[in-house]
Amino acid sequence: MLRESPGDWREYINLAHMVTQHLETIPLAQFGPLNEQTWMIASLQQLAILNMSDSTLAGVAMWCSRAWLGILVREQENLAALHGIGRLWLARAQPALTRVHRIDGSDSSSGSSSRPSVVSFTSSEDERQSLQATREAEARVGMPDYIEARGFLQPATEYLERAVASARSQNLLSGDLLSVTAESYMSLGNVSSPRVNEDYYRRAVRLLRAATLLPDYTLSRYLAGYLEEYGRLVE
Known part of the structure; x- marks a missing residue:
């Protein structure tokens, strides 16, 4: 129902609550x-993450x-569970990322990261402007919304990385998993210090490139644009 009519998600909230309340009374x-x-669980989560700002x-x-x-607890490297928890943490970061978007004027979509850029400075004035921009960026990452977003995105990347490792070991790697893991790193880079965010962007590029190598998978226009624009600059 959610795939066919995603705009009607509010109609299913009461049903989802009834299901989860019933399942609380029996061992899963x-x-x-x-x-x-x-x-x-994945079906219920599909509803839950549609709007994490909705209490x-x-x-x-x-x-x-x-x-x-x-x-x-029963199966430490269960792929579905690792993927699911990673997506939940990423979804929990979306309200804070939306507020960050308003602060820094980034061009993120659906809570995803803006595309970072690397600038070549050729004069003392350019260098001065670069240092000023770095200081401003360092100041922003100490703001509450940035701190909140990092608090959600760090476990998101950790669980999703474990999911990627589990998928590789089982030969079950998917473009969807690689892409969502890349998005979590892109977002984490956007709310982290300029001293460390380059590593997050590089990891995102590697994951997106891996996704493009999978048969029958195509990156979204946004992610393909990110890879084309930023991939040349970090490798």
Whole structure:
């Protein structure tokens, strides 16, 4: 239903709450095979992350988080659980990223990162402007919204990296996983100090390049543009 009519997501909130409240009364392991458990959690999460700023979905998101962690207790490298938790952390960062977007005027889309740029300075005036821009960027990363975003994005990148490693070991690597992991690094770079964010951008580029090598997968226009523009500058 969400795929066909995503704009109607509010109609399913009460149903999602009823489902999660019922499942709180029984062990998730009794629901069915592990693949059915992960399908159900992922379906509920699809609704929960549509609008993380909507408090009515907070309970559903928290249930999904607990359910994924329960699976990880039983299977530490479960791909679906690692991917799911990483996406939840990334979704939780979106409200703060939206506020950061308003502050720095970045051109992020759906909470994703703006495209960073590398500038060649050829005069003392350019160097002075570069130093001033760096000082301003350092000051911004200490603002509450930047700190909040990093607090969500750091675990997002950690869980998603574990998911990428798990997928590689099982030969289940997907373009979707690589792309969302790249987006988490792009966003983390945007809210981090200029002294360290280059590493995050480089990791994002490597992940996007890996995604382009997968058959039957095409980057979104935004990510393809990011890779074309920034990929040449960091490698």
